[in-house]
Amino acid sequence: MDKHDTPMLDELENGPWPSFISGIKRLRDEHSDQRINGVANSLLGQLEHSYETKKGYWKGGTVSVYGYGGGIIPRFSEVGDAFPESREFHTMRVQPPAGNHYTTDSLRKLADSWEKHGSGLVTFHGQTGNIMFIGTTTENTQKFFDEINEYGYDLGGAGPCVRTSMSCIGSARCEQSSLDEQRIHRALINNFTDDIHRPALPYKFKFKISGCGNDCMNAIERSDFAIIGTWRDDMRVDQEAFKAYIELKGHDYINENIISRCPTNALKINEDDTLEVDNRNCVRCMHCLNALPKALSPGLDKGATICIGGKRTLKIGDLMGTVIVPFMPLKTDEDFEKLNEMAEEVIDFWAENALEHERCGEMIERIGLPNFLEGIGIEVDPNMVDSPRQSSYVRLDDWDEEAKKWFDSKAEAANA
Amino acid sequence: MAEKAKPRTPIESGCPDGFKNMHPMMRKHYGNWHYHEDPQPGVLKHVAYGGDAIYTVKAATQRILDVFTLRTLCDIGDQYADGHVHFTMRSNIEFFVTEEERVQPLIDALTTNGFVVGGTKNSVATISHTQGWLHCDIPGTDASGIVKAMMDELIDDFKNWNMPNRVHMTTSCCQINCGGQGDIAINIQHTKPPKINHDLVANVCERPSVVARCPVAAIRPAMVNGKPSLEVDEKKCICCGACYPPCPPMQINDAEHSKLAIWIGGNHSNARSKPSFQKLVAAGIPNNPPRWPEATAIVKNILKTYKDDAKDWERINDWIDRIGWPRFFELTGLPFTKFHIDNWRGARNSLNASTHIRF
Numbered sequence: 001m002d003k004h005d006t007p008m009l010d011e012l013e014n015g016p017w018p019s020f021i022s023g024i025k026r027l028r029d030e031h032s033d034q035r036i037n038g039v040a041n042s043l044l045g046q047l048e049h050s051y052e053t054k055k056g057y058w059k060g061g062t063v064s065v066y067g068y069g070g071g072i073i074p075r076f077s078e079v080g081d082a083f084p085e086s087r088e089f090h091t092m093r094v095q096p097p098a099g100n101h102y103t104t105d106s107l108r109k110l111a112d113s114w115e116k117h118g119s120g121l122v123t124f125h126g127q128t129g130n131i132m133f134i135g136t137t138t139e140n141t142q143k144f145f146d147e148i149n150e151y152g153y154d155l156g157g158a159g160p161c162v163r164t165s166m167s168c169i170g171s172a173r174c175e176q177s178s179l180d181e182q183r184i185h186r187a188l189i190n191n192f193t194d195d196i197h198r199p200a201l202p203y204k205f206k207f208k209i210s211g212c213g214n215d216c217m218n219a220i221e222r223s224d225f226a227i228i229g230t231w232r233d234d235m236r237v238d239q240e241a242f243k244a245y246i247e248l249k250g251h252d253y254i255n256e257n258i259i260s261r262c263p264t265n266a267l268k269i270n271e272d273d274t275l276e277v278d279n280r281n282c283v284r285c286m287h288c289l290n291a292l293p294k295a296l297s298p299g300l301d302k303g304a305t306i307c308i309g310g311k312r313t314l315k316i317g318d319l320m321g322t323v324i325v326p327f328m329p330l331k332t333d334e335d336f337e338k339l340n341e342m343a344e345e346v347i348d349f350w351a352e353n354a355l356e357h358e359r360c361g362e363m364i365e366r367i368g369l370p371n372f373l374e375g376i377g378i379e380v381d382p383n384m385v386d387s388p389r390q391s392s393y394v395r396l397d398d399w400d401e402e403a404k405k406w407f408d409s410k411a412e413a414a415n416a
Numbered sequence: 417m418a419e420k421a422k423p424r425t426p427i428e429s430g431c432p433d434g435f436k437n438m439h440p441m442m443r444k445h446y447g448n449w450h451y452h453e454d455p456q457p458g459v460l461k462h463v464a465y466g467g468d469a470i471y472t473v474k475a476a477t478q479r480i481l482d483v484f485t486l487r488t489l490c491d492i493g494d495q496y497a498d499g500h501v502h503f504t505m506r507s508n509i510e511f512f513v514t515e516e517e518r519v520q521p522l523i524d525a526l527t528t529n530g531f532v533v534g535g536t537k538n539s540v541a542t543i544s545h546t547q548g549w550l551h552c553d554i555p556g557t558d559a560s561g562i563v564k565a566m567m568d569e570l571i572d573d574f575k576n577w578n579m580p581n582r583v584h585m586t587t588s589c590c591q592i593n594c595g596g597q598g599d600i601a602i603n604i605q606h607t608k609p610p611k612i613n614h615d616l617v618a619n620v621c622e623r624p625s626v627v628a629r630c631p632v633a634a635i636r637p638a639m640v641n642g643k644p645s646l647e648v649d650e651k652k653c654i655c656c657g658a659c660y661p662p663c664p665p666m667q668i669n670d671a672e673h674s675k676l677a678i679w680i681g682g683n684h685s686n687a688r689s690k691p692s693f694q695k696l697v698a699a700g701i702p703n704n705p706p707r708w709p710e711a712t713a714i715v716k717n718i719l720k721t722y723k724d725d726a727k728d729w730e731r732i733n734d735w736i737d738r739i740g741w742p743r744f745f746e747l748t749g750l751p752f753t754k755f756h757i758d759n760w761r762g763a764r765n766s767l768n769a770s771t772h773i774r775f
Contacts, residue, residue, distance in 0.1 A: 011706040012561055015568030018530055020550075020560050023482035030484065043550075050549035050558065051705045054671040058553045059664060066423035075551060091551060098434035100503040104490035106437055107501070111483045111490075120483040124503040127546060127594045134480070134551055146424050154429045165431065169502060171447040172438055173462050173470065180447065182434050190430035197428065213686035217505060220691050221684055222596055257728050261688055287687040291729065293451040312593050314658050315631045317760055318693050357629065 001037060003028070004045030004083075008052065027120045035085075039119045039135060042085035046077060063090055063138050065145045068197040071155030072141055088137040089119070092144060093130035093156040095164050098185040099172060100125065110148065117144035127222075128206070129166035130156040159199035160357075162192040162347070163206045170211035170229075175293055176286065177211030178229030178302035184209050184330060184339070188227075191340050195347070202354035205347060212298065213286045219310070219321070224360040225343060226307040226321045227330075231299035234279040241295035242275045258288050303329040308346065309361025319361040322369065324376075326383040342376070349375040379409055439500040439512045441470045457576055458533035459519055472510050473497070473522050475531040476542045476567070476574065479507045480550065480560055488529055496522040506542040506584075508535050532574060540573040540719065543585040543602075546594040554661050555589035556604035556674040557703050562587050565707040566602075566715060573719065580726035580735065583719065584683075591656050597682030599732040600718060601694050602711055604703070605677035609653040610666035614640040621646070621663035629658045676701040676711050680718060681733035692733045698750050714750070721747045740774045 012021045021044075028040035046057055063074035073091040080087035096102075102124075110131070114122060119135030126132040136144060145155065156164030165188065168174070170181035188207050195201065208219035211229040219226035246254055251269070259267045263285055266278040275295070289296045306328060307321030325342070329335050346360070353375065354363045364372045373380060382388075435443060445464035452462045460472040477485065489509055493501050496518065497511035504510060509531075511522055523533050535541045543566060548558035566585075573579065586595035587602040595601060617623070623646055627635050634652035638645055646666070648659075657668035668674070678701065682694030697718070701711050718732075725747060726735035736744050745752045758766045 008706040012564050015564070016571050017532065017564055017567040018476065018478035018485075019564060020478040020480035021564075023478055023480065023485050026484050027482045047549055047558075051561070054557075054674070054703060054705065055669055056549050056552060056555040058551060060553045065426065067426045073551075075553065089551070095431045096503075097432040097437050099438070101434045101437040101439075101442075102501050102503070103437045104493040104499045104501065107486060107490050111486050115483050122481050122483070122486065123479055124481070124507060124509070125505075127544070127596065134547075142423075145426070149427050149429070152429060152432050154427070154431070166505065168505075171449075172434075172442040173449060173472070173502075175449040175451050175462070177447070177449075182446075186431050186433065193428045193430045196430070197426075215684045215686060215691070218596060218684040220686075221693075261729060263688055283686075285686045285688060287729070290687060297450070312596065314592050314656070315629065317762075318597075320691055320693075355628070356625065 001028075001034075001041055003041055004048060006044050006048040009044060009048050024121065031115070031120060033115065036115060036120050038085035039089075042083040042087075043089065043119070043135065046079055046083040046086060049079060049082070058089070063141055065142050065155070068155060070158045070161055070197060070199045073158055074138075086119075086135065089135045090138065090141055092118070092133040092136065092141060093126065093128070093158050093164065094133060094148065094153050095156045095189075096125055096129065096131050098165075098182050099167055099169055101172070109151065110153075113144060113147045117147070125166075128156070129164045129208075154193070155197065157196040157199070157204070160201045160203050161197075161199035161205070162189070162195040162201070163204050164196070165189040165207045165209065166217050167209035168211050168216045170209075174211060176214060176229075176289060176298060178231050178298050179209065179211045179227070179304060179330060181209050181211055183336070184227055184304075187336050187340065188343055191343070192347075201347070201351050203357050203359050205350070205360065207343070213284050214290065220307050221310045221318070221320050222312070223310050223321070224308065225346065226310060227304045227339075228307065229298075229302065230284045230305050230327065231302045232327055233299035233301040235277060235282065235289065235299050236297040237275055237277060238295050238297075239274045242292065243273050245292050245295055246273050258291050261287055261291075263287075301329075302331075303327050306342075309359075309364050311359045311361045315357070316362050316365060319359075319365070321361070322364070323381075323384050324373075324378060326381060342378075345376045379405070437500065439470065439498060441468060441512070441514050444468070445470075454537050455516075455519075457539060458523070458536055460536060461516075469514065469516075471513050471516065471519050472502075473513075473519060473526065473533060474504070474508050474510050474535050475526045475533050476508050476535060477531055478560075478564070479542075479545070489531075492522070492525045492529065496525045504535075506535070506544045508542055532571060534575040538577045538579045538581050539575070540570050540579060540583045540585065542574070543567060543587055544595055544598070545587045546589055548589045552589060553664075554592075554657070554669075556606065556657075556669045557589045557676070558705060559587045559589050559595065561705055562602060562708050562711065565709075566712050569712055569716065570719070579719070579723055581729050581731045583722075583732065585715075586682075590660075591658075592661075597684060597694050599680060599683060599694075600715055601679040601682060602715065603677055603679060604674055605699055606655040606657050606668050606670070606674050607700075608670055608673040609648050609650045609655055610657070610659060610668045611670070612640075612646065612648070613665040613667070614643060614645040616665040617645040617663065618643050620665055623663075626659050626663045626666070629662055631656060631658060635659055674703055675699060676703055676708070678711070678714055678718070681736055683731050683733045685731070688729070688731075688734055689737065696756055697744070697748075699755065717748055717750075743774060 061074040123132040167181040170177040206223040208223035306325040310321035545559035586598035588595035638647040677699040679694035
């Protein structure tokens, strides 16, 4: 094999951090399959060419497997004549098990299949949450998919469709979780398999699940539909453990780092070194629970806050998701049915009303939150805003009717 | 003639069950965890109600894994841990053991094999990143390369608890910013309008969609050299590159004029303050492969200033909320320019409409 020179990439083999270049070179130099040696060599050559010219040389196209319309990121080289063995270099997006748990056996099995049909390069996981099997030919996409699909893996989303979901480790290993992330993740996303595999929506639609307000999955900004754990009753306080923290750290430390960092001044140390919590004004920000995990725990009346409309820059600028449901219990089968019904309502309304390439949050920005709420059948709630409107430029024709709705719904809630 | 083989119908199984792969101790105490401790950098000890414990050892990899590296990780998982692993959202791998005495041998095995143990608590976490020149169709740079070059220099801050609070960094190869929000984000920022290959536009691009993509309505259909094409009002153009993905003949990437910019203070967590977006602090940084030393120098300056000046638990956004932006620019020595003043929609909310000024 005629190895491409890679003087610039070689610079990325220096230094203590693991080098992806060394990994690709191992595939070129040490793998027993000549096809993989050649693909890796070609890829290194093209990448070096990119480093030299500061340009990318991949273009998209249309590749999928039989029966699906998406799930694959097609890549055809624009410099394929110079680097022919990675001329077709598609990425297969595969949905990971919920929560990204693997056994070593399951990883080995995937590695075996991938080196049979692909480049031998893989990432756990891409920013959308898929296992990214990087680099295969159009012909081999079907072979690889058929093989892994037989033992339980399915493609994720790519294009204007419901995308692969992500959930934090949550209840599996974290004391802060208020959610059953495993169940929510699969109940939601597996209700939309058709919308994942056959892109037919205005643009992408993402669900992400974080067990608490620390939001390790970045759900509020990186998903159209964020499910974030919270609780309604009082946080649990182990007063003995709290006293032990004071003994260990001292009053000054606890005052400066815990008490005064509470965003709503809801914490106070009593004369006897017990902690008093103003639970009605606690906003479940998680700071004190993070700092004192042995003493403070989430309450027991658990559920989710649902925020809708998060996204990154294009086209109108960054958006965080907005509170649409302040609290949704997620325990019973009926609760889960309601969650799925709501997700369907939101996607249906957005699919009907969005412009092409318009994310859900952008549509809400364009039509206004009240119109979106009316469309999905959810009543207004003061938790949805930071403050009421400042501008008097508004028509209030139906004020009395709207006020009546508020009192009626309050009365209904009181009678329930 | 032989009948063509019938294509296989896919099994639409969707997202696999995570419980099947989950460590037995995590299955046993699902939803029953009481608290956690941080025995040392890179190690977490979670304790369930009743007293059972599980130790997590977190390690960074090169993210773009070759099958050899993946199998090495599996070997370590089999020999030194319990054969179950978890990947974090920043592509670190986590191994689990239930006995304390197995933690150090596991760390040693990972370290010996070139993996880096750390990334917990108040450390600089692995930079989350995107595909770049290795695989993306629109990249202005190579995120994997930037991350490798930068983490070589920040490795001590990954392996230790040097920072006031955790630092999440991200990098993105275009302004779509797949890397997302970060305490520090290193992103491509184009500085010149796209160069249009008018010969190709009519055949390659769906022109109305391209017109619709532009955030500032700077693109309009036009006849150029007798062919239907598109033209850009270069005075209006904000050089965002949104037209490039639907219309590759509108080349936005430029070896000289596609620069790096650094944004700070993005934070998804609700802890203390509400989630916040990152803000521009530095731009015009050369996109300089293979090691991007100019960008790394600025990141190190910001990290050092943050480390020296912030109080415990302050994320970068919390720190600047306390000290104010003028002090940030004073302490870092970075220039404050007219480009730092937002003029996009909602910009008025970012102006200081008060007499709150620190002297």
